[in-house]
Amino acid sequence: MGLDLSFQVTESGGRRNADEPPVPDRTYVTQVRLRRGWLGYREPEKHEVLLDFTRRRRIELDEDARTYTDESMYAAVCFRHLELPNRELIREVIAAGQGDFSDFEPVIMEHQLSVLDKARGRTLADAAAPKRTGLGGLLRSAFSGTQKQSDISATSEAGHTVYATAEGRRLFAYSDDGTHVEPDLGRRFVQFLRDRYHGHPLILERLASEGRVPREIQYSAKEMRGSPGSTVTLRLQSANAVPDSGTPLDGYRRVVRGRPGLPDDATLERVTLGAAPDSTQVREQRQMEAKESVDAGRMLESVLAFFELALQTGEAVPGLGDVIQSIPDEDVRRFRAVMSRPPTDEASASAMAPALVELRAAAGRHAHVLKSLEAGARRALGEAQEARALFLQVIEANPYFTGAYKDLGDLCIEAWDMGAAWLCWDAARNIAPGHHLLKDVSALEEMLATEHPEYF
Numbered sequence: 001m002g003l004d005l006s007f008q009v010t011e012s013g014g015r016r017n018a019d020e021p022p023v024p025d026r027t028y029v030t031q032v033r034l035r036r037g038w039l040g041y042r043e044p045e046k047h048e049v050l051l052d053f054t055r056r057r058r059i060e061l062d063e064d065a066r067t068y069t070d071e072s073m074y075a076a077v078c079f080r081h082l083e084l085p086n087r088e089l090i091r092e093v094i095a096a097g098q099g100d101f102s103d104f105e106p107v108i109m110e111h112q113l114s115v116l117d118k119a120r121g122r123t124l125a126d127a128a129a130p131k132r133t134g135l136g137g138l139l140r141s142a143f144s145g146t147q148k149q150s151d152i153s154a155t156s157e158a159g160h161t162v163y164a165t166a167e168g169r170r171l172f173a174y175s176d177d178g179t180h181v182e183p184d185l186g187r188r189f190v191q192f193l194r195d196r197y198h199g200h201p202l203i204l205e206r207l208a209s210e211g212r213v214p215r216e217i218q219y220s221a222k223e224m225r226g227s228p229g230s231t232v233t234l235r236l237q238s239a240n241a242v243p244d245s246g247t248p249l250d251g252y253r254r255v256v257r258g259r260p261g262l263p264d265d266a267t268l269e270r271v272t273l274g275a276a277p278d279s280t281q282v283r284e285q286r287q288m289e290a291k292e293s294v295d296a297g298r299m300l301e302s303v304l305a306f307f308e309l310a311l312q313t314g315e316a317v318p319g320l321g322d323v324i325q326s327i328p329d330e331d332v333r334r335f336r337a338v339m340s341r342p343p344t345d346e347a348s349a350s351a352m353a354p355a356l357v358e359l360r361a362a363a364g365r366h367a368h369v370l371k372s373l374e375a376g377a378r379r380a381l382g383e384a385q386e387a388r389a390l391f392l393q394v395i396e397a398n399p400y401f402t403g404a405y406k407d408l409g410d411l412c413i414e415a416w417d418m419g420a421a422w423l424c425w426d427a428a429r430n431i432a433p434g435h436h437l438l439k440d441v442s443a444l445e446e447m448l449a450t451e452h453p454e455y456f
Contacts, residue, residue, distance in 0.1 A: 002244045003185050005032040005213060006237040009043075013230035014223060023228040029237070030196075034181075034188040038247050041192055051195060052247050056456055059247065067255045072422035076195070077448050077455045079418045080113045087113075103224045107151055107165050107200070111172070111221060114198040115452060124163075124202040125150040152202060160216070163203050171221055172203045174214035179239040186211040194454065197222065197232055201454065213239060259420040261388055262408070263395050270399065271427045277400055279313045279432075293364065299329035300359065304366035311372065311403035314435035331362040339373075349380035368397035372404050384411055402432045406441070 012025040033040040042048035050059040056073045091104035102108075110116055152171065153164050162173040181189065190208040193199055197219055207214075219232040256269040263271075286309040293302035303324055306317045324336060338356060343349035356374040360367045375390035388411055394404040409424030425441050432438075449456055 002035040002242045003181060004240045004242050007234045008237055010233045011229040014228040032192055034185045036184055036244055039188045039192050041196060050247055066252050068252045069257050070254055074445050074448055075418040075422045077452050080115045081448060084109060084113055084115050084117060108221055111200040112198055114194045114201060116201040123150040124152045125154040169221060172199055173218045175216040178212045178214040180212045183211050189213050262420055267399050268427060272430050276431045282313055283309060298364050299327050300331040300335055300362045301364040301366050303332055304363055304369040308366055308369045312401055314432050335359060343377040343380040349377040353377040368394045387411060400431050402428045402435050403437055406437045
């Protein structure tokens with residue numbers, strides 16, 4: 001069985017700017033669907049979000065257009081994973097300047113990003129117990145011995161379990177009553193909270209183990225002080241058991257929606273959702289182009305045809321290096337000299353970029369291959385915008401240039417646009433799923449799943 005839930009949600013606290021009045025409270029209703037293999041949630045005037053755990057995909061439905069986008073779940077996890085040490089660095093900088101870094105305390109950051117810094121060995125106090133009051137309570141406390149203070153406390157207050165930092169800053173609370181659910185659905189509910197509202201991993205793990213949906217949940221310190229929505233309260237309005245089902249995509253058409261700085265949506269959609277060119281046909285096409293170039297005396301253009309084959313399909317050309325060494329052509333010689341010094345430092349990158357530009361005329365119809373190599377040099381020089389523009393030109397010339405999508409995705413990661421990165425990598429995987437350039441993407445996903453299994 002599945003479960004349909006309805007919550008009244010109130011967001012409060014914070015200011016948009018320091019000199020402005022507090023942001024008014026905002027109250028809305030969220031509908032949540034929990035199923036064995038997926039969950040969905042929707043707020044007023046927003047599309048429904050589906051998390052498909054079987055495929056590890058994040059889906060957004062557009063009911064009016066009867067379309068949906070289907071993107072990787074890894075993108076959001078990657079952002080949170082990388083943002084945690086980034087905020088730790090910010091804390092160190094503020095501390096060095098003797099500023100107030102309380103908003104960047106490690107426990108707070110783990111709470112707001114919902115990822116755990118395992119190296120810190122974070123601890124959560126045992127299940128909450130009512131506060132001891134009166135003389136008897138004081139005596140019992142005195143003779144019970146002292147225990148090491150946990151990083152996060154858990155106390156009982158007015159029918160709620162309340163979690164706070166060791167310094168007393170409140171993080172999370174939930175009522176002791178609610179709706180009991182099967183363990184699988186209890187974990188799905190916590191995955192909804194983690195995706196939509198975040199929360200400290202240790203607290204959410206404890207809630208998941210209790211097998212229930214509390215009647216009331218309150219997030220505190222959800223955002224940094226001064227940010228709107230720093231306090232969020234969810235009140236359960238209804239909970240209805242329903243038959244389990246697959247993701248509700250019947251009657252919908254998948255589309256691809258890009259981001260600024262990516263190829264246009266039509267290109268992304270065609271490359272990501274359409275059939276990729278047959279590798280045998282691509283090889284035959286490049287071989288024919290290479291022969292035509294040789295017959296016309298355009299030797300560098302011939303060499304680059306084989307480079308394009310490798311960068312598109314991942315297919316190595318046996319003996320290509322020896323052939324290049326044996327070609328007595330000045331442009332090929334200059335190309336060999338350029339490629340002998342990879343852009344691993346500023347000096348080599350500074351030399352490589354202009355040299356490749358000078359060779360474009362001799363590259364003919366494969367000049368975009370040189371642009372893909374130049375983009376790597378521009379990236380090494382910190383010229384991200386120039387590198388991005390070059391990759392887009394490469395894709396415009398050959399929409400199925402796998403290497404350009406891979407490297408463009410890497411640029412997006414550096415720009416903290418993880419969603420755009422996986423859009424590029426999805427396109428690359430559809431063109432050449434076994435391409436050796438994509439091995440580090442698979443390694444990244446494997447690491448994220450290992451470090452943060454609760455998201456999947």
